[in-house]
Amino acid sequence: MDDSQKYLDLLSEPRKVGYVWWVYLLLYAVAIPWYWPEGYVGPLVLGFPLWVAVTLGTVFLLASWTAWVIHRYWQQAGEDD
């Protein structure tokens, strides 16, 4: 059986949606603190140094994005079964 037959029931999958991964790349680029000056702390936001607050906020955005991508782009025929 060739691949097109094997995955016929898969109506949509996140891996094949290009812009989904560009958004991930952008969010990861913000979440990973490579761009702050070494030794930076900044003001405290909800008790966290600014650079940590930015990372945690971005992880929340990443999780929200993931939940939406799973809902929108992982579609399989008869997935209730």
Next chain:
Amino acid sequence: MGEGLVFGPGALMVVGLYLVSMIGVGWIARKKRQSDSMADFYLAGRSLGLAVLFLTLYATQYSGNTLFGYTGKTYRIGFEWTASVVFMFSVIVGYMLFAPRLVLLARKEGFITPGDYIRYRFASPALTLLSTVLMIYALCNYTLAQLKAMGAAVEGITDGAVPGAYGIIALAVIMVIYETLGGMRSVAWTDVIQGVVLLLGFAILAFLIPIQLGGGLENVVAKLGAMDPPKVQAPSFEGATKWISYVFLLGCGAAIYPQAIQRLYSSRSVKVLKRSLAIMAFMPLTTTLVALICGLTAAVVLPDLSKAESDQVLARLCALVMSESVLGYWLVVVVFAAALAALMSTADSALLSMSSMLTKDIYLPYFRPNATEAELTKFGKISSWVIVVLLVLVAIGTEATLVRLLELKFEVLIQVVPCFFMGLYWKRLTAGTALLGMLCGLAVALGLTLAGNPLVWGFHAGVIGLFLNAAVCAVGTLLKPVPTD
């Protein structure tokens, strides 16, 4: 588990009842079995609904290492360990790169183990065997860490009256009894209890530790900044590359854990699985982040601990809370139950996975090709007991810190990643190329580690091995002629 965390008879009885209830759940799960088939024993008959699937995914993913190892690591390096929140989230992104296709195939072809997929996709006994051996090795390592932590926990709450070795034996026996009674059904149902206790434990920790002991998070961070500034400062560029490495190491590695893959196989439907994974994406913010905050509070409240002592900081914090009030005492009992839940839920899942792989991927093809399903299930149960005995013996006789154990198992496990991430999408990726890539990746990962270079420019040796492994697979695939039909 730590100095001063000693439980009275009432608390020990509550913990004892909690443990015995696990065997009760195992017994009920046994009564609910539909058949003696491997799919029923190892995948609960592919029947897990949303609540059970989510809680078993949660309790399995968040191990004793999250509670003890991560608080200890935060104690040592401070906010730089916020990396753990990012990489634990990344596991869900890892699933999205292969789960839709794997789940579809698993349902059509009746896969039980990850090895079933590799056998189906590549038709190569050598690649299937090597992948299975690597996965079993990683799981042995993982289970070993949980067993050792169990011993330390029991020794701590009984003030040394029960030696760690006896604690390991007792908890391992309870675990293997309920696991062999009902297989995945037992493990998943006990995970429900363990997952709820774990969530409750983290919720208590989130309020108790920073507020009661530290006077609030702002106060903790301000004090830490004054005491040890690097612990609140942004990391260097090389430190940030280490975050990227962790995202690859954990995001890829934890997603292809055999017990995680078998949970993908066990869901009642794709809809249930999708919802469970969507909720799981948020769990690092309620779990890993709490471990981080506890580690920071410990750095302020209990400074100057040695590296080995720092893996026990959570227990030491709990001991402080216990000594302050009766309410604190009982809240710590719940936290301790959560710690046991984290350890046992991870270890039992890994144990069940190892048993299934030994049975389906080694015993069946190499020793008893004509065995019946009932015989295989029976062999699987016996193998669980044998694995537990061997691991308990090793756990009693060795020493190592928790986080180092975690890193070493991922170095090896992630070399199987291209078989899933690439194999499901690139039909021209052959078994020979995948095997060559895996061997090259292993050689680099183990070679660098053994040569004393576990990190190169902030990247873990296993991740560098994975890059080479993936490159070999990519080049080999590109060089293979496109079929004319």
